[in-house]
Structure formats: C-alpha cells, structure tokens
Amino acid sequence: MMHRRAAIALATLMGLALVVAASAAVIRSKARSxxxxxxxxxxxxxxxxxxxxxxxxxxxxxxxxxxxxxxxxxxxxxxxxxxxxxxxxxxxxxxxxxxxxxxxxxxxxxxxxxxxxxxxxxxxxxxxPEDVLALRRLAALEIARDNVPEATRLADRLIGIADGAVIGHTLKGVIAYNGGVFEESAEEFEQVLTLDPNLVEMPLNPRQMFWGYLANSLLNLGRSSDASRHLRRALNDHPEDASFMDLLARCYEHEGKLDQAVQCWQLASSWDPGLPSPWLNLGNAALRDGDPNEAVRLLGKAAELAPEAPEPCYGLSLAYRRLGQREKAEHYQRLANQRKSGTAPQSP
The missing domain is CATH 1.25.40.10 (Tetratricopeptide repeat domain)
Structure with missing residues (x-):
C-alpha cells in the first residue's frame, strides 16, 4: 500500500514537472514570437x-x-x-x-x-524574373560598367513589365545619350513623358537630370524650340536653376534671338555665380558686340571658374588682340592650346 502511495506521489510530481516545463516552453515560444x-x-x-x-x-x-x-x-x-x-x-x-x-x-x-x-x-x-527593383539596380550597375548590350537588354525587360516601363525607357534614354545617339535618347525621354507626365515613376535623382538629358538631346538634334518648351516647364518646377536657364539661352542663341539669350545668361550668372558657362557666353557676346574690355572681365571670370577649359582662353586671346595687347593675346593663345592638349598648368 505504501509503495502504491509513493508511486502515485511520484507520478503526480512528474506530471507537475511536465506541466511546468510545458508552460515554460509556451512562455519562451511566446516571448520569441x-x-x-x-x-x-x-x-x-x-x-x-x-x-x-x-x-x-x-x-x-x-x-x-x-x-x-x-x-x-x-x-x-x-x-x-x-x-x-x-x-x-x-x-x-x-x-x-x-x-x-x-x-x-x-x-x-x-x-x-x-x-x-x-x-x-x-x-x-x-x-x-519580374522584380522591377532588381532589374533597375542591375541595369544601373551595367550602365556604370559601360556594358551597353547587357544594360539595354535589362532595360528592355523593364519596358515589358507594366510597373517598369517608365524606368526602362529612362534607362534606354540614358544609354543612348551616353553613346551620343541623340535621336534615340530624345525618343526615349519623350516616351517617358507620355507614360509619366508628372515624372512620378521616373527614376533619375535628382529629377533635374531628366530635363537636362532631354534638352541637350533636342539641342543636339537642332530642335531648339522643343528644347525650350521643356526647359520652361523645368524652370517652372525648379525655379532659379542656373543650368536650365543656361540651356534656355542656348536655345535662343540657336534661334538667332541673341538679346534673349544674353538676358538668360545674365540671370543664370546671378542665380549661380560659380557656373562657368554663362560667363563664357556673356564674354563671347561682348566680343560680338565690340566691347573687348567687358569681354576680358567676363572671360577672365570663366577662366577662373574653369581652370582646365580652353574656350575662355581662346576668347581672352581674341579680346586682348582687339585691344592691341599682343603679348597677352599670344599668352592666352598658348594657354588655350596647352589646355586643349591637356598640358596646361592649373591656373593662368
């Protein structure tokens, strides 16, 4: 009888231990979860x-x-x-x-x-296979590696996916632009605008890159009026963007509207005094208008901001020649030639 009672007590204790262990496991599982x-x-x-x-x-x-x-x-x-x-x-x-x-x-x-x-x-x-983000990231990597065939293939895969079409056309536009195929780049970027008028899905960051690619593509095709139309919208979205105003000036210059071009370059130089291109173009405009002294001031600023560019030095050579300062003219001509060949010092 005593053995039976001991067995019952042991079984009860074991049961309690199992219950406690099970409860602890449940608690641990709940804590983990x-x-x-x-x-x-x-x-x-x-x-x-x-x-x-x-x-x-x-x-x-x-x-x-x-x-x-x-x-x-x-x-x-x-x-x-x-x-x-x-x-x-x-x-x-x-x-x-x-x-x-x-x-x-x-x-x-x-x-x-x-x-x-x-x-x-x-x-x-x-x-x-249709992971848009992976396709986009891999295509961008292939563009950076200049692997044009593979990047193009990935962009085409994106175009075949509804959620990736805008990204694919953008990437193909960048690939064509980098390759100097401006007709194709313009077509691709214009297709992006058709599919995504507000550029919500367009992947370039900052968004200004898109307008720069498109405007430059159109300018290289001689489509200055189309480029200016897009640039005006870009300036509406990004007020006081000096690069866009500089490009708009180029559009006016191509159309023979030199006064409007000068006004745009003046605005661009005031918005971003560190941008060399407006100073260069204003200096060249001063040369055209027969004001070599003003040209020297403006072109000197451009040369200072772009210490490796030959164009400001060519302009300075012409300006000093018109001022009758032959020694300075020859100095800047030599400097321009050196910069063009890549052997120029870093500063005039």
Missing part, C-alpha cells in the same frame, strides 16, 4: 537597429533560430555592416527570400562592392 514580430515590424519601418536588437534577444536563447538569424543579417546589411551580416547569412543558409537577397545586394552596393551586388541581383532575378 513577440520579439520576432516586433523586430519584423521595426524592419518594415526601416528601424534597422531596433530590428537587429530584437533578433539578438532571440539568438541569446536560441543561437540557431533561422528566422532570427535572417532578421539580424538583413538589418545589418541595411546598415551597410556587411562584415557582420554575411556570417549570419551563412549560418542561416539558403534558400533566401527576395527581401534577404535585396538586403544583401543593397548592402554590398552601399559600400561600393558592385560585383558582389550584381551577382546577388542576378540570383534574385533567377528567383523573381
């Missing part, structure tokens, strides 16, 4: 340090928890801590989700390791 949930929420809000701390709390108790390893690794990658993130990705092991791959690629990209970033973007596209 809460930590990971708060960490994922923080990650989604770009609060990467907070997400990383939540993952570490889980890893203290469960060092091989894969979800926590990946959350910690992604967070570190987003903070450009690749040196700490990659060992955690290795511990977690494949397969990796699209966000894991994006975080890894962006982390490498942020520290300038472009080859590793490109390889991960390719892995991502094997997994998700």
């Amino acid at each position: 809460d930590l990971l949930s708060s960490g994922e929420d923080a990650y989604a809000l770009n609060a990467y340090p907070k997400a990383h701390r939540a993952a570490l709390e889980v890893l203290k108790q469960q060092p091989n928890d894969r979800q926590a390893l990946l959350l910690a690794a992604r967070s570190l990658s987003r903070m450009s801590r690749i040196d700490r993130a990659e060992p955690l990705f290795e511990r977690a092991g494949p397969p990796f989700g699209t966000e894991d791959l994006h975080a890894r690629a962006d982390g490498f990209l942020n520290i300038g390791r472009r080859d590793e970033a490109a390889e991960i973007y390719r892995q991502l596209l094997d997994q998700a």
